[in-house]
Amino acid sequence: IFDSMRGRLDLDKLTITLSGIEQYAEQICKANRIVIVSCGTSWHAGLVAEYLIEELCRINVEVEYASEFRYRNPIVNEGDVILAISQSGETADTLVALENAKSKGAIILGVVNVVGSSIARLSHAGAYTHAGPEIGVASTKAFTAQLTVLELIAIKIAHIKKTIDEQQYAHLLKELSAVPDKVQTILDTQLPKIREIARKYKDARDFLYLGRGYNFPIALEGALKLKEITYIHAEGYPAAEMKHGPIALVDENLPVVFVATKDRYHEKIVSNIQEVKARKGRIIAVITEGDEVSKGLAEDYIEIPDADEIVAPILSVIPLQLLSYYMGVERNQDVDKPRNLAKSVTV
Numbered sequence: 001i002f003d004s005m006r007g008r009l010d011l012d013k014l015t016i017t018l019s020g021i022e023q024y025a026e027q028i029c030k031a032n033r034i035v036i037v038s039c040g041t042s043w044h045a046g047l048v049a050e051y052l053i054e055e056l057c058r059i060n061v062e063v064e065y066a067s068e069f070r071y072r073n074p075i076v077n078e079g080d081v082i083l084a085i086s087q088s089g090e091t092a093d094t095l096v097a098l099e100n101a102k103s104k105g106a107i108i109l110g111v112v113n114v115v116g117s118s119i120a121r122l123s124h125a126g127a128y129t130h131a132g133p134e135i136g137v138a139s140t141k142a143f144t145a146q147l148t149v150l151e152l153i154a155i156k157i158a159h160i161k162k163t164i165d166e167q168q169y170a171h172l173l174k175e176l177s178a179v180p181d182k183v184q185t186i187l188d189t190q191l192p193k194i195r196e197i198a199r200k201y202k203d204a205r206d207f208l209y210l211g212r213g214y215n216f217p218i219a220l221e222g223a224l225k226l227k228e229i230t231y232i233h234a235e236g237y238p239a240a241e242m243k244h245g246p247i248a249l250v251d252e253n254l255p256v257v258f259v260a261t262k263d264r265y266h267e268k269i270v271s272n273i274q275e276v277k278a279r280k281g282r283i284i285a286v287i288t289e290g291d292e293v294s295k296g297l298a299e300d301y302i303e304i305p306d307a308d309e310i311v312a313p314i315l316s317v318i319p320l321q322l323l324s325y326y327m328g329v330e331r332n333q334d335v336d337k338p339r340n341l342a343k344s345v346t347v
Ligand code: F1P
Pocket: 039, 040, 041, 042, 085, 086, 087, 088, 089, 090, 091, 094, 137, 138, 139, 341, 342, 343, 344, 345
């Protein structure tokens, strides 16, 4: 299931696939809001996109579960931009939600993996993720490809809208171009450690995943991957929400995974780590290479290369995907075909 990580992200190809979106750039720039509609892992990619588009493009974004948006009679006006994210392009809830919105005059954009799929055909414009077929049921390389394409869309729209200047534009594209080598660095240096951590915690009953900002959806995705592949109960939360409930769960038996790479929230997440440590929680942290403070606090840590916080989620999710993968392997579970899950939910 980790084929994509053995390959390389092809930025040139992805840039070309954005041409469909660029044709609608004017309408997107003028839109009062963008509603992102998706399910599961694709919904988590949508949350990252919300943060990106609001920050870089200054356009209001709402992220909806397609299964709710489809049934709850939402307000959709002519000219609204609805952005669907789907690996399969066949998810029934996403498809019907889009058909409803299209009938009300919305512009439908799709970020889809499967070429020629129903959602791709229904969209006015879109970008294919071209991640290739997923071997496993749980979405992994599709997610990293979705994040990459969504980053490109946000950067392109922001550039056209002039909400970022030339210098920022060049900087962000350069940061994205550096992603493949940084992914390779993670694979070259961290695999034995991730496997060791998986072995150590494979019998835990529950896990908590915490992150802030761009890493908050990554905490949700890490928890989802663990549930899907290992059947261990896991919850993801924004780190600052911990004190509003989940902190009651923390004791010496609870592994708490912090996605704590260096970004504008770093000091705050370090204090969240300290709060968990004070309650004897077992801290596993995904950190930026050389972050000695976090290393000193965590029981176990996985290091990833330094990156702009905007592209960091593409990197920070990889150790979490691998952690779930190795835990599944250690527990003798079929990581490619977890029980009860369907690759594409068409009913
Ligand atoms: C959404 C999704 C996947 C998940 C599983 C069930 O599908 O929730 O994220 O891994 O396969 O469906 P999609 O709309 O992205 O194809």
